[in-house]
Amino acid sequence: MHFVICMFIAFICLITAVLFAEVFPKWFKAVLALLGSATAGYAIAIFIRKIAMWTKAFSKPELLPTAGICGAIMLIIVIIVVFILNKRKTKTA
16 A cells, blocks of 8 residues: 555646646655655665565565665656656757
8 A cells, every 4th residue: 555655646747747848846746756766766766665565586585775765766767758858848949
């Protein structure tokens, strides 16, 4: 259940940042992106931990370091997507 709640919060943060891009200042959009990627990273870490518990294929990883790594990866993905969207926007304009 924690996975579903965290993913819902992450999607709400990221969708809000995208839908209200013209209304919010850049610093607020950055905070929303950071919050959304951190929450999504935590949800992915919970999911990895549950997979490890269900399958017993590998030892159960620590939650906090795994969440930090997943959150950093999600933040990098968000930054890359923003750069790609900005390049497309400038190319068409």
